[in-house]
Amino acid sequence: MRPPPFDYLEPTTVAEACAELDRHRDRCAVLAGGQSLVAQLNARLIRPDFVLSIARIPELAAVEATDAGIRIGAAVTQREVQRGLAGDTVPVLREALERVGHVPTRNRGTVGGSIAFADPTAELPAVLLALGGTVVLRSAGGERTVPAGEFWLGPFRTGMRPDELLVAVSIPVPAGGVWAFEQRHFRRHAKVSVVAGTAGDGILTVAAAGLTDTAVLLPDAAARFSSCASPSEGIAAVAAGVADLVTPNADHYGSPAYRRRLAVAATEAALRRVPGLAPETEAA
Amino acid sequence: MTTGPNTNPLNGSSPTPKLEAKPRAVTVTVNGDPVVALVEPRTLLVDFLREKAQLTGTHTGCHQGWCGACTVLLDGSSTRSCLTFAVQADSCEVTTVEGIESGDGQLSSLQRALIEHSGFQCGFCTPGFVVLGTEILAEAADGATFSRDDLQRRLAANICRCTGYRGILDALEHALAEQAATSAEVAR
Numbered sequence: 001m002r003p004p005p006f007d008y009l010e011p012t013t014v015a016e017a018c019a020e021l022d023r024h025r026d027r028c029a030v031l032a033g034g035q036s037l038v039a040q041l042n043a044r045l046i047r048p049d050f051v052l053s054i055a056r057i058p059e060l061a062a063v064e065a066t067d068a069g070i071r072i073g074a075a076v077t078q079r080e081v082q083r084g085l086a087g088d089t090v091p092v093l094r095e096a097l098e099r100v101g102h103v104p105t106r107n108r109g110t111v112g113g114s115i116a117f118a119d120p121t122a123e124l125p126a127v128l129l130a131l132g133g134t135v136v137l138r139s140a141g142g143e144r145t146v147p148a149g150e151f152w153l154g155p156f157r158t159g160m161r162p163d164e165l166l167v168a169v170s171i172p173v174p175a176g177g178v179w180a181f182e183q184r185h186f187r188r189h190a191k192v193s194v195v196a197g198t199a200g201d202g203i204l205t206v207a208a209a210g211l212t213d214t215a216v217l218l219p220d221a222a223a224r225f226s227s228c229a230s231p232s233e234g235i236a237a238v239a240a241g242v243a244d245l246v247t248p249n250a251d252h253y254g255s256p257a258y259r260r261r262l263a264v265a266a267t268e269a270a271l272r273r274v275p276g277l278a279p280e281t282e283a284a
Numbered sequence: 285m286t287t288g289p290n291t292n293p294l295n296g297s298s299p300t301p302k303l304e305a306k307p308r309a310v311t312v313t314v315n316g317d318p319v320v321a322l323v324e325p326r327t328l329l330v331d332f333l334r335e336k337a338q339l340t341g342t343h344t345g346c347h348q349g350w351c352g353a354c355t356v357l358l359d360g361s362s363t364r365s366c367l368t369f370a371v372q373a374d375s376c377e378v379t380t381v382e383g384i385e386s387g388d389g390q391l392s393s394l395q396r397a398l399i400e401h402s403g404f405q406c407g408f409c410t411p412g413f414v415v416l417g418t419e420i421l422a423e424a425a426d427g428a429t430f431s432r433d434d435l436q437r438r439l440a441a442n443i444c445r446c447t448g449y450r451g452i453l454d455a456l457e458h459a460l461a462e463q464a465a466t467s468a469e470v471a472r
Contacts, residue, residue, distance in 0.1 A: 001347060005305040008325030008371055031372075035349060038367040041326070042347040051325065055372060079361070102441030104416070105349055107361040108368065 003041035009052040014059055014138055017052060017165055022140040024050050026162040031055070032075055035101060035109035036117045060112075060167060065089065069173035071136075074112035074166050079103065081111050090131070090171055092179035092195060096123040099183050099193065116166045118214070120155045123183065123193045125215035128169065130179065130195035130207035136168040145170070152214035176200035180273035184262040190254030192262040194242065196221075196270040204277070206238060206270075211263055212247040231277055239267040310374040314339065315383030323370045329363075330354040332370035333380055341381040341411045352442030355412040356380050362419045362441075381411035384418055393462050394418060397455035405446035412442045417456045424460055425467070432457065 009028070011017040021028055029048035031037055032055070040046050054060050060075040063086045070089050072081060078097050081087055087094035093111075100123050101109060114124045115135060127133075128148040135146045137160060151158055160166065179197030192210040199205060206221040218224075218241050225234035243260040254262070271277050307322045312329075314337045321336035330344045333356065345351035347366045354365040357379040365378075384392050394417045397403070404410040420438055424430065430438070435456055439449060 002328065002331070003326040005324060005326055007305050008308070008369075010371075031369075034367055034369070034372070035364070038328075038369070039348045042328075042366065053372065101349070102352075103419070103438060104352065104355050104362040104364050104441050105367070107358075108363055 001042055001044055003038070004044055004047045006041075006048055006051045009050055010056055011052065011054075012056050012058075014057055014165065014167060017054060017057060018138055018140045018163070020050070020052055021165055022163045024052075028052050028162075030116075030165060032113040032116075033077060033105075033109040034113075035105045036113065036119070054165070066170070069171045071168050071170045072111050073168050074110060076110060076112070078106040078109045078111055078114070082106065086111075086171075089173055090127075090179075092131070092181050092197070093124075093127055093171070095181040096127045096193070096195070099123050099181075099191075112166050112169055115151070115169055116158060116160065118152050118154075118156050118158050120213050120215070121191045121193075121210040122215075123181070123191075123209060125152060126193050126195045126207045126209035127179075127181065128171065129215045129217055130197065130205050131171050131177070132199065133169060133171040135166060136170060137164040138167045139164045143167075148215075149217065154213045172199075174200035178275055180270045182266045182270040182273070184266040184269075186254055186258070186262075190251075190259060190262065192259060192266050194263070194266040194270045196238075196267065197274050198276075202276075204238070204274070206242060206267065208242050208245060208263065208267070211242070211245045211259065212249070216245050218242050218245065225277070235268055235271045235277065238271060239264040242267040308371055308374075310370050312337075312370065312373045312375075313377045315379055321370075325369060325371050327370045328366055329356070329358075329368040329370050329373050329378070330365035332373070333365060333378065336370075337380075339380050339382050343408055343411055345408070350443065351409070352412040352416065353409050355415045355442060357415055357419060360419075360422070362416055379415070379418075381414050384414055392418070392459075394421060394455065394459040397458040397462070398452065401451045401455040401458060403447060403451040403455040404444075409442055409444045409446075413439070413444065413452055416442055417452075417459065420456065421459060421463055424463060430460065435460075 009020050028050040031051050031053045054075050060073040062073045064071045070086050082094050082097045133148045135151050177200040181195050183193045185191040194208045196206045204222040204225050206218040209215040224237045224241050228234035228237050243263040246259045248256045311320045319337045333342045334340050343353035345353040349364045349367045355362050356365045359376050
């Protein structure tokens with residue numbers, strides 16, 4: 001199918017874009033790379049009166065190194081992130097992006113778009129959550145920064161107001177942070193992604209996607225691990241904790257029991273790659 | 285790529301009558317030639333190419349980004365032309381499968397290799413694979429190296445339901461080797 005008719009807005013500044021969003025509110029859809037939005041339009045799952053493209057706003061096209069980490073503009077493509085400064089600075093982002101669509105979709109699709117789309121099985125929200133990232137939202141009324149943990153409200157739902165534009169995603173880059181990304185899936189459906197590591201403070205953090213309505217953190221990952229006598233028991237305890245985050249949401253791609261097994265496999269694989277956690281016998 | 289459930293507030297929320305979407309003039313350089321056309325904003329790039337540029341080599345399959353039959357190069361990067369609006373390609377350069385062969389109609393090394401290695405049967409997916417492989421060859425010319433596994437992952441972007449991919453993979457490997465040998469020859 002082809003999309004229903006809409007009017008096309010192509011502002012060249014963020015201020016202009018925010019003014020348009022303020023005027024049209026929920027009659028307007030924001031187009032970044034379009035790799036999810038255009039698919040939805042083609043299927044006529046959404047029927048906006050306006051589509052606002054952010055591709056010609058130079059301010060949104062940059063990746064910047066900041067004091068705290070990196071800031072990825074909303075129009076920066078996934079492929080640019082993989083191949084450039086952001087991927088160099090946050091290698092786990094590069095690793096996760098390998099699993100996001102394919103090269104042709106990553107050539108157009110953006111990091112900001114994937115965060116805003118809020119697909120519960122998407123890889124990037126788990127990365128943002130684990131690394132303590134934030135989402136920068138701008139509206140005619142000003143700017144606010146939302147921690148990743150408060151951004152997603154449910155499947156394909158975020159706390160963004162209809163007059164707000166996602167302008168950037170920020171990821172802190174503390175010294176000594178080490179992260180591993182692992183995914184287990186059934187033919188790229190029933191995907192379970194796990195991001196595990198330490199933010200430089202040595203405290204184990206584990207985030208996962210594909211288990212429930214949004215990407216989630218395992219709240220007591222560090223305590224679970226350290227309460228065990230050996231690293232291999234610790235890894236099993238954390239993996240069991242991640243499996244317990246699966247909500248009974250069976251679909252034709254996988255039962256809850258199958259997803260629990262994917263969760264255990266992905267978590268164990270990720271934890272074994274975090275230095276200092278790997279069982280002695282398996283250390284290379 | 286994923287299509288969300290039908291819970292979006294954008295769906296039919298508007299009480300006001302639908303605006304008439306104004307057609308716009310767009311200029312896309314297709315295979316080196318400028319194509320100017322008046323299009324609705326909702327016109328997909330694949331339809332622009334097939335109907336306005338009258339180049340029907342780019343196939344249109346799923347309209348969801350899954351199959352890759354519509355893959356073209358947009359400013360040199362492989363792109364799903366079914367997930368891109370023609371207005372987004374305004375002032376950009378597009379290469380379709382028709383632009384891969386040389387000016388005198390000589391097939392590219394990848395196209396020849398696809399024939400030699402039986403890299404297609406029904407041919408529906410072939411334009412997408414030719415474009416996908418052409419991007420890989422360009423990256424290799426810039427110094428990137430690809431293992432067979434890498435190539436397999438890259439080709440997984442597009443769907444072929446006839447050949448089982450082996451012929452396509454063999455053809456791409458052959459074209460890469462040929463390109464590497466040619467550039468080594470030139471360097472000498």
